[in-house]
Amino acid sequence: MFDNILFILSASLTVVGAFSVVLTKNLMHSCVYLLAALFGTAGLYATLGADFLAATQLVVYVGGVVILMLFAVMLTGGDQDKENKFGITKVPSMGNFKTFLAGGVSALVIALVVLRLIANVAKQNPQGELPEFTSSVVAIGTKLVTDHVLAFEISSVLLLGALVGAAVIARPAKRGE
Amino acid sequence: MNSTIVSYLSQFEGHKKFISILSEALGFDATYLVAFLVFFLASFIVVNVMALVGGLGTYAERKISADIQMRQGPNRVGPYGLLQFLADGVKMITKEDIIPRNADKLLFTIAPLMALVGVFGSLAVVPFSSGFILTDLNVGVFYLIGVSSLVGVAIFLGGYSSNSKWSMLGGMRGASQIISYEVPVTLSILAIVILAGGLSFSTLVEAQGGMPHQWYILHNPFTFIGFFVFFIGALAETNRAPFDLPEAESELVSGYHTEYTGMRFGFFALAEYIEVFVVCGVAAAAFLGGYKVPFDLGTGDLLVNTLHLPPIIGRNIGQILQVGSFVTKTLVLYYIVIWIRWTFPRLRVDHLMTLCWKYLTPIALFNLVGCAVWLYAFDGQSVWELLSHLGGASSGGH
Numbered sequence: 001m002f003d004n005i006l007f008i009l010s011a012s013l014t015v016v017g018a019f020s021v022v023l024t025k026n027l028m029h030s031c032v033y034l035l036a037a038l039f040g041t042a043g044l045y046a047t048l049g050a051d052f053l054a055a056t057q058l059v060v061y062v063g064g065v066v067i068l069m070l071f072a073v074m075l076t077g078g079d080q081d082k083e084n085k086f087g088i089t090k091v092p093s094m095g096n097f098k099t100f101l102a103g104g105v106s107a108l109v110i111a112l113v114v115l116r117l118i119a120n121v122a123k124q125n126p127q128g129e130l131p132e133f134t135s136s137v138v139a140i141g142t143k144l145v146t147d148h149v150l151a152f153e154i155s156s157v158l159l160l161g162a163l164v165g166a167a168v169i170a171r172p173a174k175r176g177e
Numbered sequence: 178m179n180s181t182i183v184s185y186l187s188q189f190e191g192h193k194k195f196i197s198i199l200s201e202a203l204g205f206d207a208t209y210l211v212a213f214l215v216f217f218l219a220s221f222i223v224v225n226v227m228a229l230v231g232g233l234g235t236y237a238e239r240k241i242s243a244d245i246q247m248r249q250g251p252n253r254v255g256p257y258g259l260l261q262f263l264a265d266g267v268k269m270i271t272k273e274d275i276i277p278r279n280a281d282k283l284l285f286t287i288a289p290l291m292a293l294v295g296v297f298g299s300l301a302v303v304p305f306s307s308g309f310i311l312t313d314l315n316v317g318v319f320y321l322i323g324v325s326s327l328v329g330v331a332i333f334l335g336g337y338s339s340n341s342k343w344s345m346l347g348g349m350r351g352a353s354q355i356i357s358y359e360v361p362v363t364l365s366i367l368a369i370v371i372l373a374g375g376l377s378f379s380t381l382v383e384a385q386g387g388m389p390h391q392w393y394i395l396h397n398p399f400t401f402i403g404f405f406v407f408f409i410g411a412l413a414e415t416n417r418a419p420f421d422l423p424e425a426e427s428e429l430v431s432g433y434h435t436e437y438t439g440m441r442f443g444f445f446a447l448a449e450y451i452e453v454f455v456v457c458g459v460a461a462a463a464f465l466g467g468y469k470v471p472f473d474l475g476t477g478d479l480l481v482n483t484l485h486l487p488p489i490i491g492r493n494i495g496q497i498l499q500v501g502s503f504v505t506k507t508l509v510l511y512y513i514v515i516w517i518r519w520t521f522p523r524l525r526v527d528h529l530m531t532l533c534w535k536y537l538t539p540i541a542l543f544n545l546v547g548c549a550v551w552l553y554a555f556d557g558q559s560v561w562e563l564l565s566h567l568g569g570a571s572s573g574g575h
Contacts, residue, residue, distance in 0.1 A: 002209065028337065029283060035330065055316040063359060067248055067330055067352050071468025074349075135315040137376055 003047055010043025027073045035066045052137045182219050185308035189489060205440045219311055223300055227451050234450035234511070241512070242519045265443075272439035273335065277340060284338035288331045289437065289444035295327030296448045296455065297378035303458050306468045306499035307476075317378045318366055322359070325414075328452060329355035332416070332423060332433050335445065339436035347432025351423030351524065355414055357533045362410035364541035365403040368370065368548040369393050369463045372400070372557060382467035387474075387502075394464040396559040399547035404464045406541050408510075411456040413533070415449060418518035421527060457510035458503070465506050468499035541569040 017037030021030045038061040045054035145153050186192045192211075199207040236251065236259065243250025251258035276285055302317040304310045329352055336348015370376055372393065373384040385392050394404045413420035424432030432458050434445045461467055473479060474495060481491035524532070555563060 026279065026281075028334075032284065032287065032334065040287060051314065051316050051320070055314075055319040055323055059319060059326070062323060062330065063326030064356065067326075067333060070330070070337070071349075071352065128410055137316060 006043060007047045010040045010047060012040075013037070014040030014044065028070065031066060031069050031073060034069070035062060038062065038066070049134075050136055052135075104122055181216075181312045182309060183215050184335045186215060209281070216311070220301075221307075223305075223311060224297055227297070227300060228447065229453065230454050231450035232266065232445040234453065235265065235446065236262050238450075238515050238518075241515045245519045246399060246518075258481060266374040269440045269443040275436075277436050277440045279340045281338035281340065284334045285436075286441075288335035288338060289448075290376065291334065292328050292331035292448035293444050295325055295331060296451045298324040298327070299452075299455050302378055303455060304382055304462050304467055305503055307379065307382075307494045308496050309500060310378065313377050313379045315375070315377045318370060318376050318381070318459075318463075321455075321567075322363055322366075324356065325452065325455070326359065328448060331448075332424065335437070336423075336433035339433075341436050343430045343435045344433050347423045347429050348434070349382075351416060352418070354420065354422060354529060357530060358392070358410045358413040358420075358537075361406050361533065361541040362414060363535035364538070364545050365370060365407040365410070366459075366463055368403050368541075368545045371487055371548050372396065372552060378462055378467070379453045381463050382469060385466045385469055387466060387469040387471035389466075390559070393471075396558075397551050398542045398546070399551060400464070402540060403544040403548070404460070406537050406544065407464070410533075410537060411460060412514065412517065413529070415452045415456055415514075417449075417453060417514055419521040419523050420529060421518075421523060422529060427523075453514055454507060454511060457507045460510055461506035466502075467506075468503040470495070470498045470502045471543075474498050493500065 014037050017035075017040055019034050020033035020039060024030045024033060038057065042054045042057040042061075045051075045057060196207050196211050199211065203210075238383065239261070240250040240258070242248075249259040252258045254264045276282060299321045301311045302314050302321050304313070330356070332351035333348045336344045336346070336351065339345070369381060373381045375381070375384075381393075393400050396400065416423050422432075423429075424434065426432075429435070432440050476492070476495050478491070480486055480494055481488050484491075487495075551557075558566075572575060
């Protein structure tokens with residue numbers, strides 16, 4: 001019963017948040033609604049017993065990504081200036097037939113791919129009770145440094161590259177160059 | 178399943194009896210109902226006590242600052258001015274609630290609530306004692322870091338939505354400061370997590386002992402440095418002086434909450450003071466032995482064996498001692514935080530970032546590697562255990 005309540009709460013938070021993100025006209029507001037949707041997703045993970053994933057969702061998205069998005073939106077002007085200096089609207093294709101077509105087609109393709117993936121999983125594991133709750137921290141740690149060590153290392157090299165790149169871009173130019 | 182306050186209570190006879198009586202009276206299994214009620218009551222108590230601690234924090238801040246500056250401090254309302262915070266609270270509630278006309282109303286209203294939600298959410302895993310912990314999540318530390326970062330979003334939104342230059346600058350400073358200082362703080366907690374071998378707060382605390390030489394701060398040189406890195410970082414994360422740049426009075430009027438009036442401002446202030454308590458509690462739990470009491474008094478076994486008390490009473494006395502130990506350590510750290518605030522001048526913005534990225538983060542990384550090497554080389558023994566081995570070996574050799 002408790003699981004059901006948690007599921008309903010977090011699922012509705014996710015869905016309402018996600019709809020508000022696309023329905024609101026204010027970019028800052030949609031960032032905050034996105035925060036709600038991400039919180040709901042963390043709740044969904046917790047419902048499924050993926051405790052580590054839920055906490056990671058909180059740390060990465062709430063603490064990092066949403067603040068960075070807010071920063072980016074704020075510093076780039078947000079919805080205050082919709083026109084560039086030539087008087088042309090910056091996002092001309094927002095909301096006309098072309099965008100709806102492109103959005104609809106891509107949503108359809110993504111939905112088909114995801115459903116295809118889920119169908120396989122659903123066939124192998126018929127719906128039933130969740131397994132007894134066990135901590136997933138140890139399992140994830142073991143998997144990361146044994147089976148998936150290559151992916152782990154490659155992603156850390158990628159992140160290191162991003163870090164170095166950011167430092168190079170942000171460094172003030174030397175005199176005489 | 179994670180151990181919670183319910184699982185602590187369920188080992189007593191009275192709890193089972195209560196459930197069975199309630200089940201008969203209501204006609205269904207009341208286990209979940211009782212669990213819900215216990216959680217509700219415990220959360221209610223914790224939130225209210227913490228609000229009280231936040232209120233008394235403002236009083237302590239004024240009194241200690243007055244002491245440092247050779248003034249009297251609040252001394253009119255109640256004995257020694259103790260009820261000053263209640264008077265302030267009443268004043269805040271009765272003030273006119275002003276929302277600037279050009280403010281972003283939705284975000285302006287949400288931001289103070291978000292700050293409080295973030296702080297109260299982090300209270301769920303604070304280990305007051307081995308039994309009195311709302312829920313001992315097995316990713317407790319990680320959860321706490323995630324939830325408390327909501328305060329950063331709240332400060333930023335509060336600064337942005339006020340539509341004022343001062344607020345905006347304060348909010349930007351707050352967000353960048355909180356994001357940056359999360360790195361050394363998390364890394365120095367991670368060093369402790371490596372030594373303890375678990376992310377839950379009970380694992381961290383149970384791996385330590387009651388006496389100071391069994392605490393993680395004195396475990397090895399790396400954790401000793403790590404504690405100070407953590408504490409400095411925690412000061413910056415809670416926007417306390419010398420890192421209170423987001424609300425720097427002398428430059429930014431009062432930073433991100435310049436435009437807030439009445440209880441909305443009160444929420445920000447309350448969130449700050451409670452967050453300081455939570456952060457001090459985490460420092461106490463991770464580095465200073467948390468709720469551990471010397472001579473294992475916390476489990477109550479000693480009392481039961483020597484005084485021949487019934488086990489239930491012995492255990493509950495142990496719990497009370499544990500709460501006392503935890504709260505004492507936390508409040509000592511709380512005092513130090515206030516002391517630091519009124520002793521050091523404020524840093525400049527670029528000095529702040531230099532301190533974080535060029536000093537604290539490399540030191541924290543070095544500590545992390547050092548702790549891992551220590552764990553591998555000495556099998557996780559502390560300096561004192563190694564010294565006693567050394568003494569034992571030399572005396573045994575002759």
